[in-house]
Amino acid sequence: MTAEDDPKMLKTTATSIAVLEYLEETHGARVSEIAESMGLPKSTIHGHLTTLKHKQFVIQEGDFYSLGPELLRLGNKVRTRDSGYVLARKFTEQLFEETGLRSIFAAEMDGKAVFLHTASGNKMGWAHEQLGNRLYLHSTAVGKAILAELPEQRVDQIIEKWGLPAETESTITTREGLSAELEEVRNRGYAVNRGENFRELYAIGDAAARRPGDVIGGFSVTGPAHAIVETGKEEELARQVTDIVREFELELSLV
Amino acid sequence: MTAEDDPKMLKTTATSIAVLEYLEETHGARVSEIAESMGLPKSTIHGHLTTLKHKQFVIQEGDFYSLGPELLRLGNKVRTRDSGYVLARKFTEQLFEETGLRSIFAAEMDGKAVFLHTASGNKMGWAHEQLGNRLYLHSTAVGKAILAELPEQRVDQIIEKWGLPAETESTITTREGLSAELEEVRNRGYAVNRGENFRELYAIGDAAARRPGDVIGGFSVTGPAHAIVETGKEEELARQVTDIVREFELELSLV
DNA sequence: AGGTCTCGTTCGGCCATAGTGAACTTTATA
DNA sequence: TATAAAGTTCACTATGGCCGAACGAGACCT
Numbered sequence: 001m002t003a004e005d006d007p008k009m010l011k012t013t014a015t016s017i018a019v020l021e022y023l024e025e026t027h028g029a030r031v032s033e034i035a036e037s038m039g040l041p042k043s044t045i046h047g048h049l050t051t052l053k054h055k056q057f058v059i060q061e062g063d064f065y066s067l068g069p070e071l072l073r074l075g076n077k078v079r080t081r082d083s084g085y086v087l088a089r090k091f092t093e094q095l096f097e098e099t100g101l102r103s104i105f106a107a108e109m110d111g112k113a114v115f116l117h118t119a120s121g122n123k124m125g126w127a128h129e130q131l132g133n134r135l136y137l138h139s140t141a142v143g144k145a146i147l148a149e150l151p152e153q154r155v156d157q158i159i160e161k162w163g164l165p166a167e168t169e170s171t172i173t174t175r176e177g178l179s180a181e182l183e184e185v186r187n188r189g190y191a192v193n194r195g196e197n198f199r200e201l202y203a204i205g206d207a208a209a210r211r212p213g214d215v216i217g218g219f220s221v222t223g224p225a226h227a228i229v230e231t232g233k234e235e236e237l238a239r240q241v242t243d244i245v246r247e248f249e250l251e252l253s254l255v
Numbered sequence: 256m257t258a259e260d261d262p263k264m265l266k267t268t269a270t271s272i273a274v275l276e277y278l279e280e281t282h283g284a285r286v287s288e289i290a291e292s293m294g295l296p297k298s299t300i301h302g303h304l305t306t307l308k309h310k311q312f313v314i315q316e317g318d319f320y321s322l323g324p325e326l327l328r329l330g331n332k333v334r335t336r337d338s339g340y341v342l343a344r345k346f347t348e349q350l351f352e353e354t355g356l357r358s359i360f361a362a363e364m365d366g367k368a369v370f371l372h373t374a375s376g377n378k379m380g381w382a383h384e385q386l387g388n389r390l391y392l393h394s395t396a397v398g399k400a401i402l403a404e405l406p407e408q409r410v411d412q413i414i415e416k417w418g419l420p421a422e423t424e425s426t427i428t429t430r431e432g433l434s435a436e437l438e439e440v441r442n443r444g445y446a447v448n449r450g451e452n453f454r455e456l457y458a459i460g461d462a463a464a465r466r467p468g469d470v471i472g473g474f475s476v477t478g479p480a481h482a483i484v485e486t487g488k489e490e491e492l493a494r495q496v497t498d499i500v501r502e503f504e505l506e507l508s509l510v
Numbered sequence: 511a512g513g514t515c516t517c518g519t520t521c522g523g524c525c526a527t528a529g530t531g532a533a534c535t536t537t538a539t540a
Numbered sequence: 541t542a543t544a545a546a547g548t549t550c551a552c553t554a555t556g557g558c559c560g561a562a563c564g565a566g567a568c569c570t
Contacts, residue, residue, distance in 0.1 A: 041531070048268065
């Protein structure tokens with residue numbers, strides 16, 4: 001989408017990936033369409049698709065191409081790398097069953113929160129669609145919970161890398177504001193996101209560590225503002241979230 | 256692994272993918288190790304990693320590289336492409352809860368069965384690890400169930416592409432044998448795998464269609480031989496599987 | 511501290527090869 | 541059957557990926 005002309009990038013690989021990303025956006029496409037959209041000759045695109053098809057990164061049905069199963073296989077390894085990630089699945093579902101709110105488990109990767117598990121009532125759609133998406137740490141409940149357990153130095157690195165961009169008018173955008181918030185999270189024992197990411201969407205999150213200081217990710221529940229801040233609701237939800245984290249950490253220590 | 260020197264393949268992209276596949280096998284690695292294993296200079300590998308890192312196909316922690324979240328995001332789109340795939344998740348879990356046996360939902364892609372959902376009692380591991388894996392259609396319960404609903408012509412194409420390799424001594428390896436088996440599947444209403452894929456592993460599967468003739472995938476339950484063939488057990492399990500498929504198809508028609 | 515080893519990263523030249531446009535084939539449409 | 545539109549193949553050329561060597565950063569040892 002945005003023009004990428006960083007130095008030191010392998011153009012061929014970058015183009016192949018751009019093709020994959022195009023197929024993702026469009027839910028599959030044909031050669032000519034891709035070629036036109038990307039401003040490249042059909043023959044070039046054809047070459048990329050042939051290569052990607054060989055590796056099952058794309059599959060071909062007639063003359064229609066879409067993302068292939070090898071991407072699913074590799075992508076899934078990301079969720080399997082840490083045994084804790086795998087274990088987190090059932091706790092995410094349990095959290096949803098108890099609260100009735102959209103529940104997620106996210107891990108910190110490269111300074112962002114990556115959704116590894118989601119559970120929600122919606123039969124269709126969005127829960128699955130978020131997997132692999134990256135959100136900022138400073139504007140989400142899980143993110144702030146994770147940051148609160150990271151050494152200051154690490155927090156600085158992350159801020160230097162990603163900044164503190166405002167996503168709504170409630171987003172924390174200053175280092176001092178964030179420090180104060182993280183201190184509050186530590187005192188309170190859990191993190192709250194009050195529409196800092198999406199307007200009117202509130203969330204409660206807590207981080208989980210393999211052993212003290214070794215954070216592997218965090219859980220959170222998300223809902224419309226009124227569902228979270230209703231009298232007494234926040235404390236009850238917070239207890240449910242932190243209880244799940246405790247149970248998770250206990251079982252994790254036994255693995 | 257096996258030497259790939261097909262023509263018409265973009266070497267750069269192929270190498271980048273080989274790096275990804277190496278990182279998958281080793282659960283992450285460092286530059287020198289990859290370079291040595293692949294017989295390429297460090298600088299070359301470095302270039303590939305830099306590019307892949309940029310696109311978040313890999314992430315870097317210190318000087319350790321592993322698969323990145325963008326792979327998870329793209330891979331997940333494979334499970335989201337068809338609304339039926341998404342819907343299948345909860346039925347897969349329901350099937351497991353009812354039978355207590357490992358349950359899967361697989362879709363046919365490019366002549367193979369791709370695991371899109373799995374549910375099993377094991378807290379750890381394997382259920383997740385199979386996602387995205389491809390199995391032959393002729394040696395699995397879901398696969399045979401799917402083949403049984405495909406036009407003969409299509410079956411021929413698939414056999415021509417992948418053959419009928421023997422995976423155990425029970426695998427069906429002839430076109431005539433397969434035709435007879437598929438006919439039996441159609442009469443019986445479900446497919447059975449009697450150690451044709453892994454010795455001593457039996458499975459019962461049934462295919463699901465969006466509308467008659469338009470197969471989108473299939474469900475199956477798998478277990479050790481004795482758990483499936485025990486007196487009367489096969490019929491009971493088969494009923495549970497086919498009931499799930501009916502419910503799934505009903506709900507699918509409403510989407 | 512100083513020295514050595516290892517590993518990651520940068521750099522410039524060379525030539526393999528990705529990109530290109532045109533020609534060719536196939537499939538769909540009228 | 542003719543026409544068009546799409547996919548695929550092909551050979552040429554200049555680009556840019558590959559390589560080896562040099563550089564820099566840590567870790568370890570004495």
